[in-house]
Amino acid sequence: MVKEQASRWLSAARISPTALYTGQVWQANGRSIPELQSIPASALHMALAPSMFVSRSFGGPTLEDFLLARHDLIDHHLTEMIESKKITQVIEIAAGLSPRGSRFVERYGDRITYIETDLPGMVAQKKKLLAQRLRVCPNHHVKVVDAFADHGAHSLNGLVGLLDPSKGLAIITEGLLNYFDRDSVLDLWARISKTLSKFKQGAYLSDIHLQAQNADPLAQAFVAGLGIFVRGKVHLHFETAGHLQLAMESLGLACQVHRPSDFADQIPACAGKGADFCRVLFAQPASAVK
Numbered sequence: 001m002v003k004e005q006a007s008r009w010l011s012a013a014r015i016s017p018t019a020l021y022t023g024q025v026w027q028a029n030g031r032s033i034p035e036l037q038s039i040p041a042s043a044l045h046m047a048l049a050p051s052m053f054v055s056r057s058f059g060g061p062t063l064e065d066f067l068l069a070r071h072d073l074i075d076h077h078l079t080e081m082i083e084s085k086k087i088t089q090v091i092e093i094a095a096g097l098s099p100r101g102s103r104f105v106e107r108y109g110d111r112i113t114y115i116e117t118d119l120p121g122m123v124a125q126k127k128k129l130l131a132q133r134l135r136v137c138p139n140h141h142v143k144v145v146d147a148f149a150d151h152g153a154h155s156l157n158g159l160v161g162l163l164d165p166s167k168g169l170a171i172i173t174e175g176l177l178n179y180f181d182r183d184s185v186l187d188l189w190a191r192i193s194k195t196l197s198k199f200k201q202g203a204y205l206s207d208i209h210l211q212a213q214n215a216d217p218l219a220q221a222f223v224a225g226l227g228i229f230v231r232g233k234v235h236l237h238f239e240t241a242g243h244l245q246l247a248m249e250s251l252g253l254a255c256q257v258h259r260p261s262d263f264a265d266q267i268p269a270c271a272g273k274g275a276d277f278c279r280v281l282f283a284q285p286a287s288a289v290k
Contacts (some may be wrong), residue, residue, distance in 0.1 A: 003160050019122070022175060023097030025067050029269075032099040035129045057188065065274030067175075069260040070207035072269040073280045074174060075100065078207055082108060082130055089113045093147045094176045096122060105140040115159065117145035147173075147188055160195050168201035177208050182237040186199040186247065193252045197285050204253065204283040211239040241279065248283055255283040 026032035082104070083086040087113065088289035092100060095116035105114050116126065123144045125136065134140055163169060171192050177185050189204075196202025238244040241257035248255040258280045264271035 003252050004168070007103070017100065018175060019074075019096040019284050022067055024097055025064050026071065026097075029064070029068055032097075033102050033104075035102075035133070036097050036099055039099070041146065062272075062274055065272035066207075066260070066277045068269035069267075069272055069275035070174065070278050070280055071100075072267045073258065073260050073263055074172060074205045074207070076263065076267055077203075077280070077282055078104070078172070078269060080114060081168070081170060081203055085114075087170045087203060089115075089163050089167055089169045089199075091117060091156075092117045092172045092174070093117050093140075093145065093156075094119075094173060095126075095127070096175075098174065100172070100174075101140055102130065105133075105137050110139050113139045113141075113163070115141045115143055117143050117147070117159065119142050119146070124212060146246065147191065148184070150191075156191055156195055160198065163199075164195075165199050168203070169196060169199040170203045170205060171196065172204075173206040175207065175208060178234050178236070181235055185235075185237055186251065189248060189253065190251050193248075193285065197252065197287070201288065202285050205280070207278045207280050208238075209234065210241065210243065210244065211235055211236045244281070248281075249286065252286050253283040254286045254288075255281050 019040060023032065023036055023038060025039055026270065027220040039253050078087070078090070078100075089102070090101075090112060092098060092115070095101065095118055098116070100113040101116045104112060117123075118126070123142055130140075143159060144154050145156060145159055146154050147156055150157070152158050160169070173188075177188075180188070185211065190269075192204050196204060197265040238247065244257060245255045260267075260278070260280065264275075269275070
């Protein structure tokens with residue numbers, strides 16, 4: 001039932017508004033690539049600009065605050081792992097219009113293998129947009145994957161069968177977890193934990209919204225507004241970072257939970273007013289950190 005619900009919820013109709021808006025935030029702030037420009041995304045970004053301006057004018061948060069903070073902090077951790085040669089393979093689940101794969105392949109060339117995954121509609125669109133890049137970068141792939149499937153070519157298990165277990169693997173989910181209920185998230189984490197355990201080194205990077213940092217009236221209003229924007233409930237699965245860590249430990253993952261503002265000196269985007277509305281988690285197989 002969990003997998004059926006997750007697959008049903010992960011639909012273009014549900015995710016597309018945030019995929020478009022987030023894609024344009026990356027474009028407008030120099031994080032993206034020209035091929036991923038979109039007229040609908042630009043129009044949606046412009047439509048929300050007045051409300052973002054009002055919030056910022058009164059010292060409040062904006063969607064861009066935590067979208068940029070989480071993106072840059074995930075990039076920061078991934079860069080460190082690649083530079084240290086711990087990770088040479090990356091899978092980004094539900095990548096949408098994320099430019100991360102293109103940017104990292106541009107930077108590291110054949111030192112890494114980068115696989116972006118999504119459902120068939122988004123994959124077809126992105127393959128078309130990135131056709132020229134994919135032709136000249138054999139280590140950059142865009143593939144169909146249902147992260148909640150147990151078996152088959154389009155499952156996470158089927159995908160990693162194409163990778164080298166003697167090398168390190170990082171799995172990324174950005175802007176995904178809070179669309180799903182707790183059982184669906186735990187199901188996904190269990191699958192990720194099992195996958196990473198097959199590799200010489202493994203790491204999982206994601207953002208997540210917790211109850212504790214979204215408890216004040218302003219934050220609650222913000223989360224409610226976000227729910228309207230994505231046309232569905234925004235799930236806050238865990239009260240604190242400690243509760244999240246215990247849940248991941250039960251699945252064999254040792255997890256650090258990072259507050260973006262703690263990285264403000266290193267990453268300018270992490271100094272935004274609303275940067276701490278989310279947390280960025282960095283997890284590894286527990287056996288690897290003992």
